[in-house]
Amino acid sequence: MTRTDRRSFLQSSLGGIAGLASVPLLGGLEGCQQAPTRAAVAERTAPLPVQKLTDRVSLITGAPGNVVALTSTDPGVLVDSGSAELAGGVRASLAGAKVGRLINTHYHPEQTGGNALFGAAGATITAHEITREWLATDYYVPSEDRWVKALPKVAQPTATFRDKREITAGAEHIECGYLLEAHTRGDIYVFFRDSNVLAVGCVSSPERDPSLDWYAGGWIGGRADALDDLVKLANDETKIVPAYGPVITRAQLAAERDMFAYLYKRTTDLTDHGRDAKDMLDEGVMSEVAQKFNRTFKDPAKFLYDVSKGNWAHYTNFGGNIV
């Protein structure tokens, strides 16, 4: 199936499935441990490392991921808020600057754990509508067999969108855009167009094993398309900020896009022939990736498990040849 076919199918099916994204699957989960409520109080108060990317835009690292801050305006703009435990450190790194708007790239706790802190201080929280749905609902984490409680109201996004949102902050034009099923079902990029800084959340993963949250709708086809969109959005001078790891260039992002395009083709073909994650490993898919793209994964079995789960969840997007 071509990219265009895949995309149009996804878009046409989106209306029907989007509403289900935040509904945890209850079957077979009896006896799961109820996780404690996510900590709403920030525990760290010392500043985290700050790196200036441009005159207006800075990068706060170690939260535990990356947080991008536009501090040329008062109040400023933040992309992701860090984990609940480290959000106080994010706030301290802003050296007193207020946050008027917080943008979440997706719903994961390491990117939204500081929402309560900044929301209570008056920040408007922007995110994809599906990210808001996840944050407003208790949800199950299958890999850890536990439930995560919904965030309190003050921490939930209120300025949501489905396709694109333009935000102006002083002289900076900020474009937020949907990345369909790239890592979860609610990922967005945040492009500081005048500063040429592009925050992409977990959709790029230059160092860590890439994560596909199949339970939340992420899959390899969505990732391959999203990376292609991001490569087209950037130019050779764009500073691309992933959720974890160093700032990367368009060329590095393009290499990651090529790897995912290869993985998409290879693994959907195997899924289409009824093969599972172990078969993919035995077939040498990850050795091919190491050879062709000079990239090795820490836990290839887990990565392929998630790939396989996502492929089955999206089987009708590419499959049809199982006999």
Ligand SMILES: [Zn+2]
């Ligand atoms: Zn994530």
